[in-house]
Amino acid sequence: MDPYDVIIIGTGAGGGTLAHRLAPSGKKILLLERGGYLPREPENWDSREVFGRERYVTTERWYDRHGVAFRPHAQYFVGGSTKVYGGALFRLREREFQDVEHYGGVSPAWPISYADLEPYYTEAERLYLVHGQAGEDPTEPPRSRPFPYPAVSHEPRIQQLHDDLLRAGHQPFHLPLGVDLDESDPDAGRCVRCNRFDGFPCLTEGKADSHVVCVRPALKHPNVTLRTHARVHRLEANASGRSLRRVVVDRCGREEIYSADIVVVACGAANSAALLLRSVSDKHPNGLANSSDVVGRHYMAHLNSAVIAISKAPNDTKFQKTLGLNDYYWGAGDSDLPLGHIQMLGKSDRDILRAGAPWFAPGRALDYVARHAMDFWLTTEDLPDPHNRVTVDRQGNIHLAKIHHNAEAHKRLLAKLKDLLGPLGCHQTSIPRWSVLSEQIPLAGIAHQCGTVRFGTDPRQSALDVHCKAHDIDNLYVVDTSFFPSSGAVNPGLTAIANALRVGDHLLERLGAPSAARNATNGKFDRSDTTVPPHTTDVQESTP
Numbered sequence: 001m002d003p004y005d006v007i008i009i010g011t012g013a014g015g016g017t018l019a020h021r022l023a024p025s026g027k028k029i030l031l032l033e034r035g036g037y038l039p040r041e042p043e044n045w046d047s048r049e050v051f052g053r054e055r056y057v058t059t060e061r062w063y064d065r066h067g068v069a070f071r072p073h074a075q076y077f078v079g080g081s082t083k084v085y086g087g088a089l090f091r092l093r094e095r096e097f098q099d100v101e102h103y104g105g106v107s108p109a110w111p112i113s114y115a116d117l118e119p120y121y122t123e124a125e126r127l128y129l130v131h132g133q134a135g136e137d138p139t140e141p142p143r144s145r146p147f148p149y150p151a152v153s154h155e156p157r158i159q160q161l162h163d164d165l166l167r168a169g170h171q172p173f174h175l176p177l178g179v180d181l182d183e184s185d186p187d188a189g190r191c192v193r194c195n196r197f198d199g200f201p202c203l204t205e206g207k208a209d210s211h212v213v214c215v216r217p218a219l220k221h222p223n224v225t226l227r228t229h230a231r232v233h234r235l236e237a238n239a240s241g242r243s244l245r246r247v248v249v250d251r252c253g254r255e256e257i258y259s260a261d262i263v264v265v266a267c268g269a270a271n272s273a274a275l276l277l278r279s280v281s282d283k284h285p286n287g288l289a290n291s292s293d294v295v296g297r298h299y300m301a302h303l304n305s306a307v308i309a310i311s312k313a314p315n316d317t318k319f320q321k322t323l324g325l326n327d328y329y330w331g332a333g334d335s336d337l338p339l340g341h342i343q344m345l346g347k348s349d350r351d352i353l354r355a356g357a358p359w360f361a362p363g364r365a366l367d368y369v370a371r372h373a374m375d376f377w378l379t380t381e382d383l384p385d386p387h388n389r390v391t392v393d394r395q396g397n398i399h400l401a402k403i404h405h406n407a408e409a410h411k412r413l414l415a416k417l418k419d420l421l422g423p424l425g426c427h428q429t430s431i432p433r434w435s436v437l438s439e440q441i442p443l444a445g446i447a448h449q450c451g452t453v454r455f456g457t458d459p460r461q462s463a464l465d466v467h468c469k470a471h472d473i474d475n476l477y478v479v480d481t482s483f484f485p486s487s488g489a490v491n492p493g494l495t496a497i498a499n500a501l502r503v504g505d506h507l508l509e510r511l512g513a514p515s516a517a518r519n520a521t522n523g524k525f526d527r528s529d530t531t532v533p534p535h536t537t538d539v540q541e542s543t544p
Contacts, residue, residue: 012080015266021504079211198346241283
């Protein structure tokens with residue numbers, strides 16, 4: 001088989017966006033995705049199936065630091081975890097590219113500045129249909145352009161919450177959301193403002209996920225090929241150890257071998273590290289790109305809590321995920337150190353509550369909570385620790401060792417929210433949706449994972465250079481959230497997308513085709529570019 005110019009492993013926020021960036025170049029590109037297409041079916045919006053039976057979650061098992069097996073909350077489909085994400089697409093704050101002191105230690109500086117990434121944040125917001133209102137968030141970093149689409153409006157109960165917060169002296173803001181919505185013309189967008197957005201696959205494809213906005217348009221270019229159900233088992237270097245020569249794939253039980261001038265890994269922070277660690281050889285006895293021994297280390301996943309406030313009045317909101325609060329992001333009157341971020345979650349129902357808190361007894365109490373629930377998501381920055389790490393055993397299984405740091409900040413943030421509940425028209429109580437790890441989501445909750453293949457300028461302390469190329473391997477890149485040196489305290493998706501665009505420009509220059517793709521991907525979003533029949537199958541959306 002003739003070699004490809006580029007092989008991209010993974011089709012999520014990093015890999016899918018990179019494919020979109022490179023597709024117009026005419027270079028021969030292969031996308032490898034371990035899963036298939038997430039089926040469009042009634043169960044997409046069935047909370048018993050999605051949350052109770054975890055219909056779209058992998059059945060594989062990872063192991064914690066004690067060797068106990070658990071089921072990671074990972075989704076392996078074209079589009080990766082963006083198929084079920086909540087679409088909150090934030091820029092990191094400008095200060096987060098520098099050293100920041102926290103209760104749990106220091107969050108390290110990045111080898112690039114916010115200014116380096118800002119133009120790509122602007123492009124990423126346009127590509128992923130981000131709706132927002134500049135100037136509302138008091139911590140928002142400088143931007144060269146306003147949001148490309150207007151903010152998603154609040155429904156009456158959330159507007160009341162917004163107004164109550166303003167009267168109490170706070171600065172609520174509209175969440176930046178990636179969604180195909182035009183409130184001035186309901187027939188123009190796919191989003192129907194339902195209560196099945198956050199955590200659900202989108203049956204109407206109204207969520208701006210990597211599959212819909214990036215992979216599908218990329219596949220319309222004849223030079224782009226997608227292989228689904230293609231799990232990359234290992235990467236093999238040449239005799240010198242300085243360049244990759246083979247990508248070894250298990251596809252439906254058969255081994256397939258591919259090669260390319262450039263190989264890009266974008267499997268997610270845990271799986272990308274595991275792939276590199278499995279790819280041992282005489283020249284790379286500790287795994288690929290790992291002469292620094294940092295691959296797999298510094299695993300981060302935000303300290304997150306889902307909190308249900310019980311509104312005194314019924315909450316009839318459907319599309320609830322529209323409001324955020326960053327008043328405590330950098331601290332509070334009684335805290336000189338950062339606490340974190342608060343945003344609304346998608347509206348819960350009785351089946352979501354039962355799945356997340358099985359100790360709830362069915363009946364009137366549960367029905368009351370479901371009718372009156374107002375759902376919040378709290379995020380505090382996690383800090384890198386070399387002992388928080390991904391390793392693999394001889395069978396290739398993933399082991400994830402994690403101890404939470406910066407817990408004091410998260411405890412204080414929870415207290416701040418609870419103190420707000422009475423003035424916000426809620427009962428002075430809160431019910432954590434998950435009661436694991438002191439009101440934090442459990443180890444299996446890997447949605448905000450990052451940091452396992454960090455980039456930097458010193459090959460002794462980082463695996464990747466500033467272009468996300470491996471220091472040790474001339475043609476190996478990593479473009480998912482693995483490259484993060486720190487996690488910040490906002491959702492990492494937009495940063496992964498923006499960085500994929502940045503690395504894409506570097507690769508276009510390396511491939512000798514910079515202008516064609518740049519001009520082609522800077523245009524206005526064309527909804528027709530993503531339209532396919534609803535019965536689309538793997539074969540129909542793949543290039544032979």
